[in-house]
Amino acid sequence: MKYELYYWPEIQGRGEFVRLVLEDADCDYVDVAREPGGGTRLAAVLSGDRGGVLPFALPVLYAGTTVIAQTAAITSFLGERHGLAPGTEAGRLAALTIALTIADLVAETHDTHHPIAVDKRYELQQAAAKERSAVFRRARMPKFLGYLERNLERNGEVLVGSTISYVDLAAFQVIEGLSYAFPRAMARVRGHIPKLLALRDRVVQRPRLLHYLTSPRRLAFNEQDIFRHYEELDG
């Protein structure tokens, strides 16, 4: 069975958390919107033509007739199926707990450049974006990253269980994204998150992931994405 991933074809976005699991687990999948005619199929899924639960937004994953939306739900499903999640119930729940906390960090990162209206351009809400970004750099980003660091201090080399899981891949992705979007703010945080940075370095050396990350399939960060670099928001 070939998984079908539906996500915007021009950005990493939330879809990238799913792509990283699919690639690291060597799953057979198609990134539908990047195929010929994919835009039409993506629109059909969003409008619910395929049946099953209606997605509110992308990413959406089809596993046969099973449909899943919401990044953490998709990645926990894939992780548990493909050896990228703890084997115990307590471990799986710990993984989901951290994955959902990372999803909150991603949502807050998005809101640094869209604090008022998701459907209006950044430039139209720039003053509020500067205010929200200052709070994000001062309080929220350090708090979330410190949270991940403390879980590593408690658990060991990985965030949950004893081997790399989908949660560690997600942690890698937020480090990459935040380093792109807020290089100056991240430079000030780095000294406080040595275990998290070491985890990032181990993740990036995983052969299949490294192969993906250096392939044309890995899109570049850009200013249509969740992680955006705007000088004026980086303090």
Place this chain on the structure above:
Amino acid sequence: MKYELYYWPEIQGRGEFVRLVLEDADCDYVDVAREPGGGTRLAAVLSGDRGGVLPFALPVLYAGTTVIAQTAAITSFLGERHGLAPGTEAGRLAALTIALTIADLVAETHDTHHPIAVDKRYELQQAAAKERSAVFRRARMPKFLGYLERNLERNGEVLVGSTISYVDLAAFQVIEGLSYAFPRAMARVRGHIPKLLALRDRVVQRPRLLHYLTSPRRLAFNEQDIFRHYEELDG
């Protein structure tokens, strides 16, 4: 085994989504922070003294030594254990998908009164709150509620599966919360969500839930909570 719920004792908040499942499923549980000495125990859980995965925020549930944070993770766990979730894998994933979308709606509701800084008072960010609330009333709230309505049109009398699940309890709670916070905006939406309102009316008549909702254990909505009523934010 008695479940231990850790949540702020003065508000419904995100903890209420957990309380509704615990009450409707007739679980044996203690709402720790509302017991004598509960504040100290709550602080200990937040600081990680109890071991296991560290919670970023409340609510937190202990089931024996298993610890879970994040509302949707807790309610899906309880729902699956206590007959308030679909029995099939596809159904469980559909339930989690919708539960996480409701969690997003709750987060966006929170940000109507705290669009800039979660750690500063509403009054210090009131201008941005008015702007964000206008977008929420015009676009976001109708979109989220319309999404739930369309899932009911597709699935039947309940959001997933064939009987009431934890997702329907969550839908009930957001209807209650939004009706409290945005009565005028909700009055304009009601005509478009007949199935969702009918679901709300069925949920509230469930005997154990009704017993809870009319007990002193059900706290009143208030302006320290996520769902807050401010005249000036309701258009």
